[in-house]
Amino acid sequence: MKKSAATPSFRPLYEQIKVLLTRSLVSGEWKPGEAIPSELELASRFRVSQGTVRKAIDELASEHILMRRQGKGTYVASHNEPSYQYRFLRVIPDSGEKVAPRNLFFGLERHKGAGEPARALRLKAGASVIAFKRVMSFGGRPLILDDIVLDASLFPGLTLAELEEFGGSVYSFYETVFGIRMIRAEEWLRAVSADGVAATHLKVAPGTALLSVDRIAFTYGDKPVEWRRGLCVTDGYAYFNELS
Amino acid sequence: MKKSAATPSFRPLYEQIKVLLTRSLVSGEWKPGEAIPSELELASRFRVSQGTVRKAIDELASEHILMRRQGKGTYVASHNEPSYQYRFLRVIPDSGEKVAPRNLFFGLERHKGAGEPARALRLKAGASVIAFKRVMSFGGRPLILDDIVLDASLFPGLTLAELEEFGGSVYSFYETVFGIRMIRAEEWLRAVSADGVAATHLKVAPGTALLSVDRIAFTYGDKPVEWRRGLCVTDGYAYFNELS
């Protein structure tokens, strides 16, 4: 494979390889959890050196899209894997020890998208959404009340029963049942006062200060797929973030 | 340079180069904002190939410790540079446009470290700290009230007058005046109710929900140097975070 000579702005070969690899991921040629071909195989398939494939894979691995395992191979990252199960959950107990969360789902509705969620999901006017709620509990204590809105066209026939039955994380569910892999997310955090509804679900006094977390989650190609607003009790727990 | 044969667990060469580079940074051989020697020069100094130096520099650059500029050279990252001025500030207006913040400093005290700040800074019993407060305003509106605590041994003779006179960001000040470069930080976010003091400084009603941000900031070698607690108004502003 030669670098195309006519490109106005220079694009390195390894970026083109990244595009090709991503294409195979989107198309489902390699599924979450599976191994992709070895570096040497890919090098010969794309007619480039192993080093160039390596650089492309390196970047995809640093974006948590692929996962390398020395001596075994390179795998498609999956929210099903234990280490990735709650990859985007930043709320942790002050003590540091990790507790497995429990989910309770309710309030599923389908309607026309509108307002902030519709804008976040870049929906066309009149496009449908699926909305539902979830209470997440740690050690039996309700800590997070989520309002979740999905682009309905990507999750046909989703039901609460399926969600409850599934058991694992919501993103693991999207991936396993609908083939939608969440790649990255953006969050906006604010402090708010608990209204009556939130207070009831989270078992705190109305007016209690809560952490409000708005999130947009993206799949391949930076396509927004899920909007959510979480209200979180931060007594004994905190949202942890590392800056670098 | 040969790989040492006796090491029980394998350490790649480029990691040793990273250590050597970091050593030169700590010692002040290359100062913030300055260029370090070229890759070929470093390769011959360390008796390794350019590729190995490259990999070491790549990692330091991804940690924002060095900064590459194609065609010019590799530079020591600095909080003085415009793009890094408020590198760790994640609070942004909902509109997205960036407003230059203004700082007001007050309440400086020196005393024996105690409690949470002392633990965070891993101080020995009886070691001294410098504590001061700061109100950060955006567009004339006070938004963040910070309580900042420093390991006193590293900031001899620090005064409020110096801080005020300096003008730029606090980390830029630490770096320029005391040669302490902040490399990374950890933050814990919670929602709290404004007490009387915070309400007064931030011009909100007592009891208003505020975002509380605890931070530990580290210099080279993961040494904790600064602890702070920020209380932040999130009306028209939010703490933005990107998950990947």
Next chain:
DNA sequence: GAGTGGTCTAGACCACCCC
């Protein structure tokens, strides 16, 4: 031992910056 990713080298050439 065979296969995979990980390291290291040496050399060629390209894109960018500045003189």
Next chain:
DNA sequence: GGGTGGTCTAGACCACTCT
């Protein structure tokens, strides 16, 4: 034109995993 980082190659060898 000369220097710097950036890309790409080809090949050797090492560390890790599984059979």
